[in-house]
């Protein structure tokens with residue numbers, strides 16, 4: 405990728421963007437951000453089922469787009485462990501098919517992938533050059549999807565992200581606050597490290613890569629997360645501190661340090677360290693991502709007072 409000066413995304417008049425996964429957390433954030441700035445084709449599961457190659461060909465063949473953002477995936481990590489064929493179809497075969505359709509019509513594709521492609525054994529942040537070595541069916545299916553997308557075109561972009569949350573669908577922050585409202589004591593793994601990422605920032609970073617003010621759009625693999633890293637326990641604690649400050653009545657105020665092994669419900673193995681370097685993004689965009697704690701504070705300051713009323717969502 406070539407170095408850019410720090411700029412806002414420069415979306416040309418007449419840009420036509422298809423968003424696959426438009427009903428999901430990230431897909432909805434893309435649709436909101438692009439509204440009024442581009443012609444958007446929102447495709448939720450109802451319009452386009454990744455399980456049906458025929459439907460994918462028919463629906464995409466009938467749309468006139470020049471960019472496609474692929475946010476749809478089978479994201480239930482433990483379910484993937486039980487249903488490896490479904491995971492492979494939705495997370496590997498379908499993105500590969502879509503990537504080929506995009507290439508054939510001269511459209512670029514941005515495909516979202518995950519920190520779960522890494523085994524978590526590295527000390528320090530993973531770069532785009534580090535070997536991916538997934539330890540779960542979900543991670544393996546997402547890695548296979550990356551490989552198919554990149555094999556279809558050298559112009560496609562694979563954006564790996566981690567610990568995603570945002571206003572359009574409850575995620576870990578809403579879940580941990582609901583837990584703290586309901587329970588007296590909580591613990592979370594203190595050895596598991598990563599980078600929480602706010603959908604609003606993730607969309608903004610992606611648009612800078614898709615629509616740079618000068619030069620070619622980014623291609624290949626790039627890591628896109630908020631800046632910095634923390635343990636799962638510290639992420640939860642930050643959520644509780646912000647919720648308490650917003651007036652949410654918490655029974656548990658402190659999260660005790662636990663380990664991944666304490667969570668019996670997890671079928672899939674999770675990477676212990678999945679911090680990813682965002683240096684490549686910063687080089688392209690001319691600025692680093694925003695710090696994760698600032699982004700989290702913005703999210704929870706908007707949603708804090710209603711947090712306790714939401715349905716708990718498993719992370």
Ligand SMILES: NC(=O)c1ccc[n+]([C@@H]2O[C@H](COP(=O)([O-])OP(=O)(O)OC[C@H]3O[C@@H](n4cnc5c(N)ncnc54)[C@H](OP(=O)(O)O)[C@@H]3O)[C@@H](O)[C@H]2O)c1
Pocket residue numbers: 425426427428429430431448449452453454455474475476477478479494516517518519546565566567568569573
């Ligand atoms: N969430 C995270 O922490 C995280 C971390 C790293 C990477 N990622 C990646 O980021 C991307 C976006 O994740 P997200 O947080 O937005 O997840 P999400 O809210 O679960 O969105 C995924 C979307 O995919 C749709 N989908 C599932 N099966 C489908 C099918 N058969 N056909 C069509 N659509 C289908 C879902 O439809 P429904 O709305 O009907 O469920 C949902 O709207 C994914 O590629 C994910 O792997 C996420």
